[in-house]
Structures are given as structure tokens and as C-alpha cells.
Amino acid sequence: MLSLSFKTLSPFLSFSPPKPQPKPLFPSNYHQISLCSNATSHSSTLQTERGLQFEVGNSFFRPESFTGRDLAVLAAALYKRSKPELRVLDAMCGCGVRSLRYLAEADADFVLANDGNDENRGLILSNLSQIPRFSGDNKRWVVTHFDANRIMTECYLQRDFFDFIDVDSFGSDSSFLRSAFNALKLDGLVYVTSTDGYSAGGHRPHNSLASYGAYVRPMPYANEIGLRMLIGGAVREAAVMGYCVTPLFSYYSYHGPVFRVLLRMDRGKLTDIRHYGFISYCHKCGNSLAYSWDELGNISCPCSEAKSPRSLVVSGPLWTGPLHQASYLTDILNLAEEWGWIGEGVGLDLEKLLKQMIEESNPDLPFGYTKLDEVASRAKVNSPPLRTIMSALQKRDRKAMVLEIFMEGYAACRSHIACNAIKTNCPMTTCISIMQELQDQ
Known part of the structure; x- marks a missing residue:
């Protein structure tokens, strides 16, 4: 298997030779690396997360998203405990904090940190340089600057597959789903994102249809619809390629808003479509029902009357099955406790979140x-x-x-x-x- 590096990239992805540049100003405890002509200086914005210090510079960074990063690191570390190695592709790495945490906390064997903005190069290199770049003759990390779909497609063409792919995208861009599945190992994990609250709320049904193949109408549990819309789109894209995906956990955060879902991919056809269908909501009585494809002609509500034919709205197709896997979240919770991230008065928010998600996994609970x-x-x-x-x-x-x-x-x-x-x-x-x-x- 090829390990993506400057030498293994195809000609159209190769970098120009490095040119000497002035080093950006960083705290004295940072080891500087300048390898590319576009490694520019940036403002000093020192942040600390789980004991790790890093610079933010002018990159887009949300401190409030640390819980989503915690969940990602815990999932990656849990994966490595059952596999021989952990290779991570951070397709939109920003300042590189997630890549840093995958290396330092999840003990990833290799991280490819990619960001489309090459002006962040010096920033990312500085943050990752806290981790030795080589382990023996093998590289621990590499930084690239390409479109996310392009880098994932290049990895696929080189048959350079990854165990864990993190795509922290903006808006409702779902074009990365197929590229991510292509670059992922079987039984690998992909952490996908949407920040399109308007589509989740049913305010842009044509946009949700174009992005995720789901026509979404306004419903009172719109933020859960956003998660189900994202999972449904991933299920559809994976099925086209002969894969099946299973959500291990689904996380919503109000800032943004941000919809994040961790999926496991395996080979298989979408033969069981009981969890991929349509959801109705009746504005008159407040009840919701799920419908399979075979039941589309029978959508109605017991309270429906000729006087109020518009009380029933339907969204879909969406993921209608479980948002989380309780056993997996229990393992995540146990690992967080083992690391000292929760317990004895610390990590109350993370502990509360994980326990609530475990309770939400009750098979007796419907969607919404x-x-x-x-x-x-x-x-x-x-x-x-x-x-x-x-x-x-x-x-x-x-x-x-x-x-x-x-x-x-x-x-x-x-x-x-x-x-x-x-x-x-x-x-x-x-x-x-x-x-x-x-x-x-």
C-alpha cells in the first residue's frame, strides 16, 4: 500500500520546490517547519484543548466544536484498539487541530492533513510539528493543499486507503461523500458534516433534494431531520457504489448549526430499506409516522378531514432508523472515563451528552x-x-x-x-x- 507523500503524489498534485521564506512568529516552545513558498506569517492566537496548545491564526476555528472533536478522537482511538494501525485523512483540516489531536491522543500511525487554503500552510506545519514527523523511516504526517474531493480521489487512484476520514465541510455540500467512500478501507469510519440548517428546517426543499436526495418540509424536530437527511444521503451514495453504511452516533450542536455523523462502511447491497423511507407530520394533531416505499400511496393521518387537507406534510426519503449504536457509545463513554475526560466532577457536559445519546438508542423510541x-x-x-x-x-x-x-x-x-x-x-x-x-x- 502506498503512503501518500510528496514523492508519491501524481505529477498534477506535486509541489513546487521550496523557496526560503521568513519564519512566522510563534511561541518559543513551538518547533518551526517551513517547507513551502506559501508558508506565510499569521496572527498569534494561542488556544488550548485537552492540554494541547495550538495556533489558530486567520483560519476558521470554532472553540465550541471541541465536543465534536472529542467524539472524533475517542472514536479513532477506539478503532485503533481493534486494528493493526490507524491511518487518518483530515480532508478539511483548517488550522490542523483535529490532525494534531488524532496524532497526539488517538496515536494515529499516519495523518494526512489537507486544507484547500495554502495560506494556512505555515500555521498547520507549526501545529503538527509538536509531533515528530518521522517514526523510523515512516512519516507520521503530511500536509497538502488541494480540494477535498481531489485529494480523496487521488488516494483512491493510488490505492492508498484510510481507516478514518474526517470531512468537516460547510453548508450542504455532499459531493465529498462518494470520494470519501472510495478512499476508505472496508470496515473503516467516516465522520461527515453538514451545517445547512435551512435545508434541515424545510426552507430549501429543492436544495436538500439536490444535495441529499431528500425533499424536506418544515417539521417541529427539524434538527433531527438534519441528521437523518445527512445519513440518508450517505446511505444512498454508498448503495450506488455497492457499500452499506451504519451510523454509530449522530451529534447535533446548536452553534452553526452543525450536524455530525460517524458512519461505518462495509461491502453490501441496500437490501433492507426499512430504515430508508419517508416521515410524515400532522400539524393538526401533532403525530408523526414513518412510511416505506411500498406505503407511499397510503400516506394519511387518522385525524385528516376534507377541511384541512394541508395539515399533513411528508419529508423523504430519509434515514428513519436508529441515530446511535448504544454498545458503541458505551465503549466511547468507558474510554473517556479511562482517559480522565469524565468522572469526579470533570467532563460533566461530555458525560451528560454520551449518556443522553445512549438513552436515545432505545429501540422502543421512534424518530423525532x-x-x-x-x-x-x-x-x-x-x-x-x-x-x-x-x-x-x-x-x-x-x-x-x-x-x-x-x-x-x-x-x-x-x-x-x-x-x-x-x-x-x-x-x-x-x-x-x-x-x-x-x-x-
Whole structure:
């Protein structure tokens, strides 16, 4: 297998010979490397993340995205524990902080840090130079500056495949999906991104159709739709190439907004399409249903009337299956605890997030989430505390009409996507009744 370096790149990707340049100004504890004529100086913006110091310079950088980077590093490290090596392609590396963390924390054997902006070269080289560039005769990291699709396609053509590919893109550009799958090893992981909140909210249905093959309408759980739209697009692209992908976790962050999904790729056909279909929402009664391709002609809502034919909206095709794999997230949580990232009063946000995502993995929970404000508005009461309504849902007895026995309560948990929302298999009409009962107590 070829290891991508300056020598192995094809002629149209080769760099011009280095020219002497003045070194940019960095803190004295940084080892400087200047290898290219476009390694320019940049402003000193020192950041610290998980004990690692790095420069941001003029590159785009969100400090709030550290949780998404934490999850990526944990996933990469977990992968290496079960594989002989870990080769990472950071296709849009920015200032190089993710590449640095893959090397320093996930102990990646090799990282290809690529960013389309060659003005960031000196910045990236400086940040990565904290890690020795060679391990024996083998390079630990290489920096390139090409379009993400171009670098991934070049890796595929050279049969230089990677175990973990991170594509931190902007907007709804999904063109990288096929290139990423091409450059990924079987059983490898790809961490994909969307920041298109307008399409997720159903405000640009033609754009979501062009980017992800899904016509999305406005729904009250739009941010979860954004994750399902992204997964659905990846499922479609992988199927075209004869692969199947499985979401290991799906993470939404309000700043941006940012939709990030970790997928595992294997060879196989999309024979089971039960998790790739359509989602309906009724604005009149508040209920949602999932429909398969065979049921498209039967989409309706029990509350539908001739007077309100437009109360039902349909989005799809989308991923309608689980957003997370509970066993995988449990391993992530255990590793975070082992590293001291959570526990004993530290890492409360990360621990809370992972535990909420594990709870969301309950197979009894359907897609979507229910905002308490919406339920309270329909019930015409004040919204009770979230913990109170969850407890009432979980303890409520449901009488089986035929067998006349009592069964357990509804499944319910907090949503990591919206702070005042729950995921539950309780119908909206029952949620309304429970909230009214709580108001009368």
C-alpha cells in the first residue's frame, strides 16, 4: 500500500520546490517547519484543548466544536484498539487541530492533513510539528493543499486507503461523500458534516433534494431531520457504489448549526430499506409516522378531514432508523472515563451528552422529539418541568383493551438535540392528556 507523500503524489498534485521564506512568529516552545513558498506569517492566537496548545491564526476555528472533536478522537482511538494501525485523512483540516489531536491522543500511525487554503500552510506545519514527523523511516504526517474531493480521489487512484476520514465541510455540500467512500478501507469510519440548517428546517426543499436526495418540509424536530437527511444521503451514495453504511452516533450542536455523523462502511447491497423511507407530520394533531416505499400511496393521518387537507406534510426519503449504536457509545463513554475526560466532577457536559445519546438508542423510541412547549400549547396549560412529564410518561399504566391487563409505561428520555424536548413513543394526544392531568393535581 502506498503512503501518500510528496514523492508519491501524481505529477498534477506535486509541489513546487521550496523557496526560503521568513519564519512566522510563534511561541518559543513551538518547533518551526517551513517547507513551502506559501508558508506565510499569521496572527498569534494561542488556544488550548485537552492540554494541547495550538495556533489558530486567520483560519476558521470554532472553540465550541471541541465536543465534536472529542467524539472524533475517542472514536479513532477506539478503532485503533481493534486494528493493526490507524491511518487518518483530515480532508478539511483548517488550522490542523483535529490532525494534531488524532496524532497526539488517538496515536494515529499516519495523518494526512489537507486544507484547500495554502495560506494556512505555515500555521498547520507549526501545529503538527509538536509531533515528530518521522517514526523510523515512516512519516507520521503530511500536509497538502488541494480540494477535498481531489485529494480523496487521488488516494483512491493510488490505492492508498484510510481507516478514518474526517470531512468537516460547510453548508450542504455532499459531493465529498462518494470520494470519501472510495478512499476508505472496508470496515473503516467516516465522520461527515453538514451545517445547512435551512435545508434541515424545510426552507430549501429543492436544495436538500439536490444535495441529499431528500425533499424536506418544515417539521417541529427539524434538527433531527438534519441528521437523518445527512445519513440518508450517505446511505444512498454508498448503495450506488455497492457499500452499506451504519451510523454509530449522530451529534447535533446548536452553534452553526452543525450536524455530525460517524458512519461505518462495509461491502453490501441496500437490501433492507426499512430504515430508508419517508416521515410524515400532522400539524393538526401533532403525530408523526414513518412510511416505506411500498406505503407511499397510503400516506394519511387518522385525524385528516376534507377541511384541512394541508395539515399533513411528508419529508423523504430519509434515514428513519436508529441515530446511535448504544454498545458503541458505551465503549466511547468507558474510554473517556479511562482517559480522565469524565468522572469526579470533570467532563460533566461530555458525560451528560454520551449518556443522553445512549438513552436515545432505545429501540422502543421512534424518530423525532416532542417539544414540551408544543404539548403545553395544545393542552392549553403551563408546561411542567421536563423531569415531571418524563416520570409521568414512564409510570403511566396503559390498559390493553383486549387482554384487560396493565402494561408498563411509555419509553421516554431527554433529547440531546433540544434542551426542552423529549423522545417518547407516547402519542401526542396522550401526552396532552397527561399534561392536563398534571396541571389539575
